[in-house]
Amino acid sequence: MNAKIVLGLLLLAVFACQTPEKETTTEFTIENEKFELDNGLDVILHVDRSDPVVAVALTAHVGSAREVTGRTGFAHLFEHLLFLESENLGKGGLDKMSARIGGSGANGSTSRDRTNYFQTVPKDALEKMIWAEADKLGWFINTVTEHVLAKEKQVVKNEKRQSYDNRPYGHTSYVIDKNLYPEDHPYNWQVIGSLDDLQRATLDDVKQFFNRWYVPNNTTLVISGDFDVEQAKSWVKKYFDEIPRGEAVEPLPKRPGRIDEMVKLYHEDNFARLPELTLAWPTVEMYHPDSYPLTVLTRYLSDGKKAPFYQVLVEEQQLTSDVSMYNRESELAGQTHLSVRAFADTDLDTVMAAIETAFAKFEAEGISESDLDRIKAGQETRFYNGLSSVLGKGFQLAQYNIFTDDPGFIEDDIESILAVSTEDVMRVYEQYIKGKNFVATSFVPKGKLELALEGSSQAEVVEEEIIIGAEETFDPSIAATYEPTPSTFDRSQEPPYGDSPEVSTPEVWEEELKNGLEVYGIENNEVPLVQFTLVIDGGQLLESFDKLGVANLLANMMTKGTQNKTPLELEEAIEQLGASINVSAEKENITIRGNTLAKNYRQTIDLLEEILLEPRWDESEFTLAVQQVTSQLQQQQANPNAIAAIAYDRLIYGNDNVRAKNILGTMGTVHAITIADLRQYYEQYLSPSVARMHIVGDISQADAIRSLQDLADKWAAKPVAIPDAEIPDQPEASQVYFYDVPDAKQSVLRVGYPALAATDSSYYEATVMNYILGGGGFASQLTQQLREGKGYTYGIRSGFSGTDAVGPFTISSGVRSNVTLESLELIKEILENYGTGYTEKDLETTKGFLIKSNARAFETARAKLGMLEDISAYDWEYDYVKNRESIVRNMTTDRIRTLVQEYLDPDKMIWLVVGDANTQLDRLQALGFGDPVLINNTVPLE
Incomplete structure (x- = not known):
């Protein structure tokens, strides 16, 4: 079946009424071909020759919904296992091959209803990927041993600790789903499963689960990118045809959640500093006709200044700085969530009363046609953003095929989005939300139970006890013994590369406007979008210590209205274009980021000009901004990852260096800042003389420059002196x-x-040296030993992060508490042996990845913007990638060892641990760096 998905004319017809300038547009199409092998495998091919890359995605129609009570987490466990080994790929499996062929890093994800495995590779590696994906499906399960399973259980358990157990509000979904769905409902448990269920899983359990669900007739293969269709078909048939069809898979019945009476639950959260109220209603499954107006409803109620929840809870009653509401759609059922993280010490009964007031406001006022059009315009832009890469297109085709049996369902999907009416929005509100039972969870700080909703009962939350030496031992290097799975040909031989792709860097244009603003651009018409960034040097570097946080507050205020537009009017003007304009402050700059439909680019730039040149300085918005920052600072104080980032900066740069300070400021400085301080910073430091504009997308150089002429005329240059970077000293001796x-x-x-600045002559060489240490994902020693060898962590990485100033070399990870010392000892050992143990094979892997990955280096608009930002910031050549390629080709093991000696001395580093001192602090003396120093009182988080 050939399906041609025609979007441009359909979208234009509906969006014309809300587009400020009616324009003609070219037809935007996604062509695909679908066929089915005799064994039931669905194959979808989509050709896109914009870059010499191919995305390959294998998606099994199995998620946590196919599990049973007491045996949860299996689908997610397989997301991990399938990367490790197969009969013909051998140990390291797809991860190891990915490093050699320049892949994006093989990855996967699991939901309630499907598990996918995906990677983008240079087009010459397509046959290798098809061979590898077939090996995972047909020649994998025999390689799983008891030891491999034991190790991967620990990895998954570490993922659960990192993503849920060790972060604020991490158990919210667990509590809601347990009460929104009956115990026998497949959505009653979490996708990641429970620690106990994972621990109980046997090898036989795992093999039975795989053999039942990971079969061709329950799987979709999508190939998207630059390839020959007939050749790809031939390879797919060669490698997949002989995998046997599995037992028939019957679809599960749709089954909505059910709440017979109101459920109110509380949990005292060890990591929360603010009370959070979440409400959840059972709704409808994905692609149900009512799912579309429900999505509009949630966005209208909570997104932006026009939203009833924002007006009541944020502006009028000032209970919070943000309200979120979203519709979670799954295959069998849906649920709508409303979440409010209130300001400190706010009684959640007060929040609940405000929510009821906001609902009443909505009932009285409804939603207007212009608001509906505004939301749809944003949906159009998000739709195109999702198709900006070959992998994004592949994901969408697979999603439609699995859940509707039609990759061409995209037309129906778009029509359903655009057909939503204001009456539909009110109807679904009445049908699913108004007066209906819901689950309400109150997550409050420990010792603050009085903040929970009145009448709440304690939620059942399983929290792990920290016990040293509690985990089992294993040796995942032990090979499995099995009878090889037969094949009609020798699959042990990895297929050869195809013709090497021609890699060329995008064509860059550059101009300087008469006010000194430097403009860099890349024209790319793959999708009808334009993205831009305006980077203004300075950021936090220009702040005084008694006014820390000025740059961040200024960035916050820049989109809160203009002289001619109220905050609400500005927001609506942006959203009516289907655009976004965001401003953020960082250590070294303030950056304005924009994303818009190409047809609305000029109007978006007009708004950028207004934001930049005509700030409003709204007092009420300033008050809200200060409250928001205060809330963020309070939340950071209990989040282990935020604590680690802040404390590490303090230790790296020292308390007297502005780079050591929190970009948000401190409680003291934020409350001391006035609008006059923001005005002064704005008037002194925001100048085109220290700014650079970057534009990527469906626009020519001439049109882009024309669009900036008003900015050139009106934005006057002024001298701005950026302080010289203070270069911190490397420690003379390591300290914990x-x-x-x-x-x-x-x-x-x-x-x-x-360590190094990005402009240092050795910076990229050091980056090359780090690839095998911790920069290469699963190709790195840190990952192989701490995750794959020991199961201590879900992830670990290392890297250099300089700019035009010296930045740190950093190894970062989260490890299970009871192996804190063991993890640090292993990191230390790896560092000590890295230079002497570096081999020619390591260098070959490094060269293979860094050279071949250039084929996909600039595929997306975001990647192209990053390229322009680096060129403009560091005065690099347009084809700096070619120079880096030369560095890689000429690298030797001797040079690597010299770099290791110079930049990786474990005896001259900061070793920071953020964790449970009661069980871990004293143990760390054994690391050999003296007594560990407790810094809670000497390194303030603010």
Whole structure:
């Protein structure tokens, strides 16, 4: 079946009424071909020759919904296992091959209803990927051993600790789903499963689950990118045809959640500093006709200044700085969530009363046609953003095929989005929300139970006890013994590369406007979008210590209205274009980021000009901004990852260096800042003389420059002196520092020292040297030993992060608490042996990845913007990638070892641990760097 998905004319017809300038547009199409093998495998092919890359995605129609009570987490466990080994790929499996062929890093994800495995590779590696994906499906399960399973259980359990157990509000979904769905409902449990269920899983359990669900007739293969269709078909048939069809898979019946009476539950959260109220209603499954107006409803109620929840809870009653509401759609059922993280010490009964007031406001006022059009315009832009890469297109085709049996369902989907009426929005509100039972969860700080909703009962939350030596031992290197799975040909031989792709860097244009603003651009018409960034040097570097946080507050205020538009009017003007304009402050700059439909680019730039040149300085918005920052600072104080980032900066740069300070400021400085301070910063430092504009997308150089002429005329240049960077000293001797977070389920690690600037002649060489250490994902020693060898962590990485100033070399990870010392000892051992143990094979892997990955280096608009930002910031050549390629080709093991000696001395580093001092602090003396220093009182988080 050939399906041609025609979107441009359909979208234009509906959006014309809300587009400020009616324009003609070219037809935007996604062509695909679908066929089915005799064994039931669905194959979808989509050709896109915009870059010499191919995305390959294998998606099994199995998620946690196919599990049973007491045996949860299996689908997600397989997301991990399938990367490790197969009969013909051998140990390391797809991860190891990915490093050699320049892949994006093989990855996967699991939902309630499907598990996918995906990667983008240079087009010459397509046959290798098809061979590897077939090997995972047909020649994998025999390689799983008891030891491999034991190790991967620990990895998954670490993921659960990191993503749920060791972060604020991490158990919210668990509590809601347990009460929104009956015990026998497949959505009653979490996708990641429970620690106990994972621990009980046997090898036989795992094999039975795989053999039942990971079969061709329950799987979709999508190939998207630059390839020959007939050749791809031939390879797919060669490698997949002989995998046997599995038992028939019957679809599960749709089954909505059910709440017979109101459910109110509370949990005292060890990591929360603010009370959070979440309400959840059972609704409808994905692609149900009512799912579309429900999505509009949630966005209208909560997104932006026009939203009833924003007006009542944020502006009028000032209970919070943000309200979120979203519709979670799954295959069998849906649920709508409303979440409010209130300001400190706010009674959640007060929040609940405000929510009821906001609902009453909505009932009285409804939603207007213009608001509906505004929301649809944003949906159009998000739709195109999702198709900006070959992998994004592949994901969408697979999603439609699995859940509707039609990759061409995209037309129906778009029609359903655009057909939503204001009457539909009110109807679904009445049908699913108004007066209906819901689950309400009150997550409050420990010792603040009085803040929970009145009448709440304690939620059942399983929290892990930290016990040293509690985990089992295993040796995942032990090979499995099995009878090889037969094949009609020799699959042990990895297929050869195809013709090498021609890699060319995008064509860059550059101009300087008469006010000194430098403009860089890349024209790309793959999708009808334009993205831009305006980077203004300075940021936090220009702040005084008694006014820390000015740059961040200024960035916050820049989109809160203009002289001619109220905050609400500005927001609506942006959203009516289907655009976004965001401003953020960082250590070294303030950046304005924009994303818009190409047809609305000029109007979006007009708004950028207004934002930049005509600030409003709204007093009420300033008050709200200060409240928001105060809330953020309070939340950081209990989040182990935020604590680690802040404390590490302090240790790297020292308290007297502005780079050590929190970009948000401190409680003291934020409340001392006035609008006059923001005005002064704005008038002194925001100048085109220290700014650079970057534009990527469906627009020519001439049109882009024309659009900026008003900005050139009106934005006057002024001299701005950026302070010279203070270069921190490397420690003369290593020291362990410990920040205590009582009862932390993981220890967050930061190991490093002040190293190099990005402009240093050795910077990229050092990056090459680091690839096998911790920069290469599963190809790195840190990952292979701490995750794959020991199961200590879900992830670990290392890297250099300089700019035009010296930045740190950092090793970062989260490890389970009871192996904190063991993890640090292993990191230390790896560092000590890295130079002497570096081999020619390591260098070959590094060269293979860094050279071949250039084929996909600039595929997306975001990647192209990053390229322009680097060129403009560091005065690099347009084809700097080619120079880096030369560095890689000429690299030797001797040079690597020299770099290791120069930049990786474990005896001259900061070793920071954020974790549970009661069980871990004293143990760390054994690391050999003296007594660990407890820094809770000497390194303030603010």
